[in-house]
Amino acid sequence: MMFILLKLFFPPPFLIKAMSVICVLSLGNVGLSEVRGNHMQYSKFLNIGGRKPVGKKILASSRTGMLIAYTPPFLAGAASFGIFPDGDLRFLLVKSTLTFHFFKRVLEVLFVHRYSGGMEVESLITITLSYFISSVFFIYAQQLAQGLPEPAMDLMYPGLMLFLIGISGNFYHHRLLSKLRSNRDKEYRVPKGGLFELVICPHYLFEMLGFLGISLVAQTLYAFSYTVGSSLYLMGRSYVTRRWYLSRFKDFPKDVKALIPCVF
Template sequence: MARDTVLTISISYVLVATGMIYAQHLTSCLPDPPLDLLYPGVLVFAVGLAGNFYHHCLLSQLRTTKQGGGGGGGGEKAYKIPTGGLFGLVTCPHYLFEIIGFFGFAMIAQTVHALAVAAGTAAYLAGRSCATRRWYESKFEDFPENIKALVPYVL
């Protein structure tokens, strides 16, 4: 991943985390919610984190580079259709699990701010998933039609 992309993503995560911590601080003097979602939220968050990590590992094993001539070490990227995990059902299962993780975090925090962040993240990643699916269709003539963008059998 390019350094500027890593920096942008890292800064956005730090800003989101800071905002959530501040929102949590603002609600500390309010009464607790009638339904405690801490433990189910931790479970949902852990499932999201594990699924995201697993599918990112599959993606990292997929990336190879064709060696260019001249021995300069530079090369051209060779793209493949990902396989394994939920890649047979959706183009971006890592996004699906990231969304699950954010909603798990929203369950833990139980604030409107955390829910808004989860919903915004879901909307953004749904759009990215659809764009990724269109990209796969344009690059691979044999891309399976039954593979959805984000949610198996639905979207």
């Protein structure tokens, strides 16, 4: 089974293999930490599970923090067009989809999202480095694959379609979230509409689909490993989010799942 899966990827050098393992383990561990109550300190989980008194934390506004987090990986993607101007269509699509993903995030921070809390600087540094390093290795792994024999099965176009579905669904549900309150309204509400009727974090689900799409376009071990690792993190984050809504809202519908309709 593993041999068959490996035939779907470009043969990775040792560095990419090592970084792929580190990526899965580190992101998976963060997801497990979320379930255990050790949350990344931002948004509604800012003051939950922290080990330091709130007054001693260095905070940034959520909008500023997320803008700082998303800008470096976006710039890394944009810079890759100049650093690696040559390459095949697959490489161009990987650079384009990854750059567009983070460009969309920057635009959403500026014009879509409504924020009510702050962000601990320690978490901000961790998130920023994670996004930036992952983007760099996404592109670097694809550069190393240039000139190598193509994988046994070409998944580039199905991956592109999945990316478009994922990024569209993610944006749509972010828009629904933004309509729950005005800029001056700081209260949380149970989101409605779209897949919110079935799961509490459909935006996470579509983000997973988007990154799965990019990894299918790339067909590198690192891209797939990042998708697995980030999915493990989002599973943990969505599980905790559902638990938070259950504790905060007595009328929260019990049949609404965390991430995957009717399953999880």
